[in-house]
Amino acid sequence: MPATRIIGEQxxxxxxxxxxxxxxxxxxxxxxxxxxxxDLIMRDGETLVFVEVRFRHSSHFxxxxxTVDRRKQQRLTLAARHYxxxxxxVLPCRFDVIAISGQDRIQWIKNAFSLEDDPHY
Structure with missing residues (x-):
């Protein structure tokens, strides 16, 4: 298994x-x-949450x-629809992003975008 995939799983x-x-x-x-x-599908009370996990060693780029740009949002939306x-x-759904940087510093962005943001919705 490639090192990047191992890090991704971690x-x-x-x-x-x-x-x-x-x-x-x-x-x-x-x-x-x-x-x-x-990456993760979770339940937060009465809400179904689709979670995208993103990691960067540095914020140089x-x-x-x-990195969760419009194109990535569209791919996540399509995968969520498939699910x-x-x-x-009947639960409402939302998309969250867990951004992990440097020394495993976590930023949780709730409701990072929605299905309505997708012009194909």
Missing amino acids: KERLAEDYLTRHHLQLIARNHRCRRGEI GSPAE LLRHPT
Whole structure:
């Protein structure tokens, strides 16, 4: 397994642990479809949360959160729709970003974007 994938998995576990400590419940990890992948799917009370985990050793080329650009948001939206087709819910949904930098400093961006931000919605 490539080193970048190992680091990615470690950071996803770190994010999962962080969110669990903040009382979110894990539903699924690494939901993949042809169009994209959702790192973590969790439940925050009565809300289904699709979580994107981003890591950067340094912010020299931008912060981890800045890497979730419009294109990445569209891929996450498509992957979330794929998940919802297979696992229908009446719960409201949101997209969160866990940005991890440097010495595992975590920034949790709740409701980072929404399905309505997607022009194809």
